Amino acid sequence: MTQDFFAVCPRGLEELLAGELRAVDASAVAPVAGGVHFRGSLAVGYAANLHSRIASRILWRVGQGSYHNETDLYDLARGTAWEREFSPNQSLRVDVTAHRSPLRSLQFATLRIKDAIVDRARDRSGARPSIDRLRPDVQVLVHLTEQTAQLYLDLSGESLFKRGWRADKGEAPLKENLAAGLLMLAGWKPQQPLLDPFCGSGTIVIEAACMASGRAPGLQRRFGFEKLRSFDRAAWTRLQHKARASVDDRVGAQLVGRDISTRVIAIANANAERAGLGALLQRGAVRFQASDARAGEPIAEHGMIVTNPPYGEQSSPKSASVGSLMADFAAQLKRRFPGWRAWLLSADRKLPQQMHLRESGKSVLYNGALECRLFRFEMVAGSMRRDKTPGRLASPTGAADTTNVP
Numbered sequence: 001m002t003q004d005f006f007a008v009c010p011r012g013l014e015e016l017l018a019g020e021l022r023a024v025d026a027s028a029v030a031p032v033a034g035g036v037h038f039r040g041s042l043a044v045g046y047a048a049n050l051h052s053r054i055a056s057r058i059l060w061r062v063g064q065g066s067y068h069n070e071t072d073l074y075d076l077a078r079g080t081a082w083e084r085e086f087s088p089n090q091s092l093r094v095d096v097t098a099h100r101s102p103l104r105s106l107q108f109a110t111l112r113i114k115d116a117i118v119d120r121a122r123d124r125s126g127a128r129p130s131i132d133r134l135r136p137d138v139q140v141l142v143h144l145t146e147q148t149a150q151l152y153l154d155l156s157g158e159s160l161f162k163r164g165w166r167a168d169k170g171e172a173p174l175k176e177n178l179a180a181g182l183l184m185l186a187g188w189k190p191q192q193p194l195l196d197p198f199c200g201s202g203t204i205v206i207e208a209a210c211m212a213s214g215r216a217p218g219l220q221r222r223f224g225f226e227k228l229r230s231f232d233r234a235a236w237t238r239l240q241h242k243a244r245a246s247v248d249d250r251v252g253a254q255l256v257g258r259d260i261s262t263r264v265i266a267i268a269n270a271n272a273e274r275a276g277l278g279a280l281l282q283r284g285a286v287r288f289q290a291s292d293a294r295a296g297e298p299i300a301e302h303g304m305i306v307t308n309p310p311y312g313e314q315s316s317p318k319s320a321s322v323g324s325l326m327a328d329f330a331a332q333l334k335r336r337f338p339g340w341r342a343w344l345l346s347a348d349r350k351l352p353q354q355m356h357l358r359e360s361g362k363s364v365l366y367n368g369a370l371e372c373r374l375f376r377f378e379m380v381a382g383s384m385r386r387d388k389t390p391g392r393l394a395s396p397t398g399a400a401d402t403t404n405v406p
C-alpha cells in the first residue's frame with residue numbers, strides 16, 4: 001500500500017535528497033525547505049533510510065487534520081490508531097515542530113498530544129506507555145502549520161547522520177550527511193583524486209570512500225522501524241542483502257585526508273577502519289597523513305579539494321590566526337595546485353578576501369544552526385610574468401603561477 005513520508009535534511013540539500021529518493025523508487029517526490037515529501041510502499045521508506053546519504057531522518061505520516069487549539073490536537077492524536085504500530089510496553093517520545101502555528105506554547109501542545117496517546121492506550125489496554133526522552137522505542141513527531149497538523153512516526157530512530165562508525169570526534173566534526181552533501185554539490189566523482197587538507201576526524205574522505213565503494217550508509221546501524229508492529233523483516237533483509245552485494249572494494253580511488261594534528265589523524269584512521277574501509281586503507285586508496293596544509297603537495301596532477309577549514313566561530317586558540325592560515329593555504333594552492341578545483345565550506349563570508357581569491361561559485365548551507373557558504377575556487381595555471389591584477393599572484397618560487405578565474 002502506498003504511504004506518505006517526509007524526509008528531513010539540512011537546508012540547502014533538498015534537491016540532492018530528492019534525487020536520492022527517486023533512485024529508491026519513491027514517487028510524488030516534492031522538495032520543500034528543510035526536506036522532501038515522497039510516497040511509496042513501506043519498503044521504499046526502509047530503502048530511503050538505508051540508502052540516503054543526505055537525509056537526517058525519514059518520517060512516516062500516520063494521521064493529519066485541521067486544528068485551531070490544543071483540544072483539537074488532543075482529539076486528533078486520540079483518534080489515531082497508534083496501537084497498530086506499538087504497544088503500551090514500549091517507551092515513547094513526542095516532539096512537535098511548527099511553522100506559522102498560531103499556538104502560543106509548543107510545549108503545551110506536546111503535552112496534550114502525549115496525553116492523548118497515553119490516554120488512548122490506557123483506555124484500550126489498561127496499560128500506559130512510559131515516556132523516555134533519551135532512548136525511546138518509538139518517536140512521534142507532529143508538525144504544525146497554520147491550520148493543519150501532520151502526525152508522523154519516525155522510521156529512523158537515531159538521526160541518520162549517525163552511520164554507526166564514529167567513535168571519536170576531532171575538533172568540530174561535520175555531520176556525515178552534510179559531508180556527503182558537500183561532495184555531491186561539488187559534483188565529485190569516485191574516479192577523481194580527492195584531497196581534504198583539513199580533514200579532522202576524516203568525515204569527508206570517509207563519506208567519499210563509502211560512495212566510491214558503493215557502501216550504503218545505513219548498513220551498520222539499526223532503525224526505528226525495526227521496533228514497529230508493521231516491520232516487514234523479510235523485505236528489510238532483502239534490501240540489506242542487495243546493499244551488501246553492491247559493495248565493491250576493488251574500486252580505483254585516490255582519497256587523501258590530511259591534518260596538522262597527529263591525534264586527529266589517528267582518529268580518522270580508526271573511524272575509517274570502523275566504517276569497514278580496511279581494504280581500501282590497506283592498498284592506499286584511502287590515506288590519512290599528518291601534514292600542514294600550508295605546505296601540502298598535490299596528490300595528482302588534477303583533482304578536487306573538498307574541505308571544511310577552521311573558521312573564526314569555532315572556539316579554538318587557533319581562531320585568531322585563521323585569516324593568515326587561509327592566506328598561506330591559498331598561496332600554496334596558487335603555487336602548487338594548478339588544474340585543481342577547491343570547494344571550501346566556511347561560516348566566514350570573508351574567506352575569499354582572506355585567501356585573496358575570487359570564488360567562481362558559492363551556495364548557502366547550514367551546519368546545524370550555523371549559516372555557512374560552500375565556496376568554489378578554480379586553480380588555473382597563470383602566466384610566468386609578474387602581474388599586478390588582483391587575484392593574480394606572482395610566484396615566489398618562479399614556477400608557473402596559478403590564479404583563479406571568476
Ligand SMILES: C[S@@+](CC[C@H](N)C(=O)[O-])C[C@H]1O[C@@H](n2cnc3c(N)ncnc32)[C@H](O)[C@@H]1O
Nearest residue numbers: 173174198199200201203259260292293308310
Ligand atoms: C573544522 S575542523 C575539520 C573537521 C572535519 N571536517 C571533521 O569532520 O572532523 C578543521 C581542522 O583543521 C585542522 N588544522 C588547523 N590548522 C591546520 C593546518 N595548518 N594544516 C592542516 N590542518 C590544520 C585542525 O586540526 C582541525 O582538525
